[in-house]
Amino acid sequence: MGMLERLGLREAHDPEVDRLRGVVDSLEFKLEENANYLGQLQASFAEDRGWSQIGAEGQREMTPEARRQAAELCRVFAISNPLVKRGLALRAGYVWAGGVGIQAPDGKESGTQDVNSVVQNFLDDPGNRKAFTGAQAHVRMENQLGTDGMVYAVLFSNPKTGFTRIRTLDPIEMTDIITNPEDASEVWFYRRDYEESTIGERTAKVTTRQKTTWYPAMGHKPTRRFPVIDGNPVNWDAPVFMVAVNTVGKFGVGDAYAALPWARSYREFLEDWAKLMKSLARIAWKLSGKRSSAQQARSALNGLGEAGGVAAMDPNSQLEAVPKSGATIDAESGRPLATMIAAALGLPVTTLLADPGQTGARAVAETLDQPTRLEMSGRREVWTETYRAILGHVIDQAVLAPQGPLKGGVSVDAYTQQEEVILQGESDRTLTITWPDIDETPVDTMVKAITDADATGKLPPLETMRLLLRALGVRDVDEILETWTDDAGNFIDPNTSAGDVAVDAFNRGEDPAEALNRK
Incomplete structure (x- = not known):
C-alpha cells in the first residue's frame, strides 16, 4: 500500500494526485533499496563470506593505486561531508587544541651543555613551525592521519652547524617501503614517485617530468651506502620518519576510511527524507x-x-x-547510520552530531566519555613518540656537525652495530613532553591544588611556577622560566627584595654584588 492510500486518497482519480502518488511510492522504494544495500554491506563483512575472501580483498586494497584512491576519497569526504569533516576536526581539537610542552635540560644546575636551546631553536624556527611544529601544522597533520593514515617527515641537516629543517611529503607519492628481510619492523628505505616541476632560466617555461627517489629511514645508517636502488637515486641527506595509524601491512589507513560507506548512506537517507517531506508538504x-x-x-x-x-x-x-498523522518518516530513524560514522571516528554519536537525541540531555552531548579520552590520549602518545624520535635526531646532528652547538661522540653497539650519539660529560638529553588534560579542569581548582602542594614545602619553586603557568594556559613556559632563573639555574623569586638576594648570596659564599647584578 502506497503512502497516499494510507492518507485516504485511494479513490482519487485526479492526475496531479496520481503523479504525486507515483513520486511518493518511488521515494519509499528508494528507502527500502537503501536499507537493503546496508544489509548487503554488513553481510559482505560477515563470516559466511569466508576469511580467505576478506583477506584477499585486504591485500588488493594495499596496492599503491588502491591506497591513492582511498586517500583521495577520504580527502573529498573530509571537505564535502559535514559529519566526516566535523569528526576529523573534533579529533584534531581533542589532540592538539591545548598544545604541547616540550623541554630538555638546559644544563644550568649541573653546569653541563644546554640541550634545551637546540630543541627550542628547532621548534621555534619559522619554517619548521609552518611545516611541522606549529599549531596549523599540527591540525593539518592530524587531519592527514584521518584521511591518509600516514605522515612522512623528511629532515634536512646543515652539514656544518647541524641545524635541522623538517618538511613533510605527500603520502600519495610514497609507493613502496623496503624493510629488513629479517625484521619487518625495521624500515630501511621509502620510495617516492612524483612529478618534478622546473622553470627554465631563459624562457621561464615550466617543465614537468616524472621522477622516482629513494629516502633512507631515519636511523638507518648502513656501512655501505648505495647511490642508487633499481636505477633510481637515493637521497642520503634527507632521512624520513613515518607516522602511521591503522596499519595494514607496511602502510596506514585513514581514520575516516571506515566511515565512508556509512557517511554516504546517512547522506542519502537524509536526502530521501527531505524529498519525502517536500512531497507530503505539497498535498494539503x-x-x-x-x-x-x-x-x-x-x-x-x-x-x-x-x-x-x-x-x-x-x-x-x-x-x-x-x-x-502516521504519514511522516522520522529523521531520527537514521541515527544508527550516524552511530556507525561516530564509531569509525572514535567519537560518541552525541558529540559528533552535537545533539543528545530525543531522550538525552544537553550535558550528554558536551561530555567526553572514558573510551574516547583513552583513544585521544593514545593518539597523543603516537605524537609523543614521534617528537622523541625526531628531536633525538636533531640533537644527534647538533653533536655530529663540526660546528655544532653540542659536544660528544659516537658509540657503536657490538651486537646490533647500531650507532649511538653520546653527549660529552654528564650532559642529559632527556625530553619532557607535557600534554594538557583533555577534560577541561577549572583554573581555580588547578591553582588551588598547586598552591596546596607548594605549601607542603616538598615542591621546588621552579616546578611550582612551571605548573602554575601550565594551569593558566601559557604556551611559552620555558621562555618565561628562563627569565626567572640565574646563570646557575636557581629560581629568582619575583617578590624577593635586593637585600634578601644579597644575604642569600653571602650565605652561599658568593659575591652579593654579582647576585644583585643577575637580579
Missing part, C-alpha cells in the same frame, strides 16, 4: 465531488494568496485537510 487538501464542481473548487483554492483565505465552492464539492 482532499477534494471530493463531481468533476465540474471539483475543477471550480480547485480554481478557487489555487487563487488563495495567503494562509487563512476562504475558498468559495459548489455545494456538491467537499474540501477537507489531508491528515498527516
Whole structure:
C-alpha cells in the first residue's frame, strides 16, 4: 500500500494526485533499496563470506593505486561531508587544541651543555613551525592521519652547524617501503614517485617530468651506502620518519576510511527524507465531488494568496485537510547510520552530531566519555613518540656537525652495530613532553591544588611556577622560566627584595654584588 492510500486518497482519480502518488511510492522504494544495500554491506563483512575472501580483498586494497584512491576519497569526504569533516576536526581539537610542552635540560644546575636551546631553536624556527611544529601544522597533520593514515617527515641537516629543517611529503607519492628481510619492523628505505616541476632560466617555461627517489629511514645508517636502488637515486641527506595509524601491512589507513560507506548512506537517507517531506508538504487538501464542481473548487483554492483565505465552492464539492498523522518518516530513524560514522571516528554519536537525541540531555552531548579520552590520549602518545624520535635526531646532528652547538661522540653497539650519539660529560638529553588534560579542569581548582602542594614545602619553586603557568594556559613556559632563573639555574623569586638576594648570596659564599647584578 502506497503512502497516499494510507492518507485516504485511494479513490482519487485526479492526475496531479496520481503523479504525486507515483513520486511518493518511488521515494519509499528508494528507502527500502537503501536499507537493503546496508544489509548487503554488513553481510559482505560477515563470516559466511569466508576469511580467505576478506583477506584477499585486504591485500588488493594495499596496492599503491588502491591506497591513492582511498586517500583521495577520504580527502573529498573530509571537505564535502559535514559529519566526516566535523569528526576529523573534533579529533584534531581533542589532540592538539591545548598544545604541547616540550623541554630538555638546559644544563644550568649541573653546569653541563644546554640541550634545551637546540630543541627550542628547532621548534621555534619559522619554517619548521609552518611545516611541522606549529599549531596549523599540527591540525593539518592530524587531519592527514584521518584521511591518509600516514605522515612522512623528511629532515634536512646543515652539514656544518647541524641545524635541522623538517618538511613533510605527500603520502600519495610514497609507493613502496623496503624493510629488513629479517625484521619487518625495521624500515630501511621509502620510495617516492612524483612529478618534478622546473622553470627554465631563459624562457621561464615550466617543465614537468616524472621522477622516482629513494629516502633512507631515519636511523638507518648502513656501512655501505648505495647511490642508487633499481636505477633510481637515493637521497642520503634527507632521512624520513613515518607516522602511521591503522596499519595494514607496511602502510596506514585513514581514520575516516571506515566511515565512508556509512557517511554516504546517512547522506542519502537524509536526502530521501527531505524529498519525502517536500512531497507530503505539497498535498494539503482532499477534494471530493463531481468533476465540474471539483475543477471550480480547485480554481478557487489555487487563487488563495495567503494562509487563512476562504475558498468559495459548489455545494456538491467537499474540501477537507489531508491528515498527516502516521504519514511522516522520522529523521531520527537514521541515527544508527550516524552511530556507525561516530564509531569509525572514535567519537560518541552525541558529540559528533552535537545533539543528545530525543531522550538525552544537553550535558550528554558536551561530555567526553572514558573510551574516547583513552583513544585521544593514545593518539597523543603516537605524537609523543614521534617528537622523541625526531628531536633525538636533531640533537644527534647538533653533536655530529663540526660546528655544532653540542659536544660528544659516537658509540657503536657490538651486537646490533647500531650507532649511538653520546653527549660529552654528564650532559642529559632527556625530553619532557607535557600534554594538557583533555577534560577541561577549572583554573581555580588547578591553582588551588598547586598552591596546596607548594605549601607542603616538598615542591621546588621552579616546578611550582612551571605548573602554575601550565594551569593558566601559557604556551611559552620555558621562555618565561628562563627569565626567572640565574646563570646557575636557581629560581629568582619575583617578590624577593635586593637585600634578601644579597644575604642569600653571602650565605652561599658568593659575591652579593654579582647576585644583585643577575637580579
